[in-house]
Amino acid sequence: MMVLDEKQRLVAVLVRLSDDNEVAAGQWYLEAGFGWLDGGSHPTFSNLDLAQDWITQRLAHRAPA
Numbered sequence: 820m821m822v823l824d825e826k827q828r829l830v831a832v833l834v835r836l837s838d839d840n841e842v843a844a845g846q847w848y849l850e851a852g853f854g855w856l857d858g859g860s861h862p863t864f865s866n867l868d869l870a871q872d873w874i875t876q877r878l879a880h881r882a883p884a
Contacts, residue, residue: 820847820867822874823840831851831856833870854864 822831832851839845846863847870849856855877864870 824868824878828854830854831874833864833867 822832834850843863849861
């Protein structure tokens with residue numbers, strides 16, 4: 820799933836992990852983050868609402884454009 824910001828710029832790519840995944844079955848994983856979401860942290864989320872909250876919080880702390 821591609822995540823776009825308010826200006827329709829790609830800021831993240833989320834993937835749903837397989838139900839067969841031994842560590843985080845069925846969860847959403849931050850495959851890639853761009854701009855303010857780029858970095859070493861690639862968390863997993865139990866649902867898309869939690870992923871959206873995490874992304875929104877980080878984008879809210881970015882410097883003014």
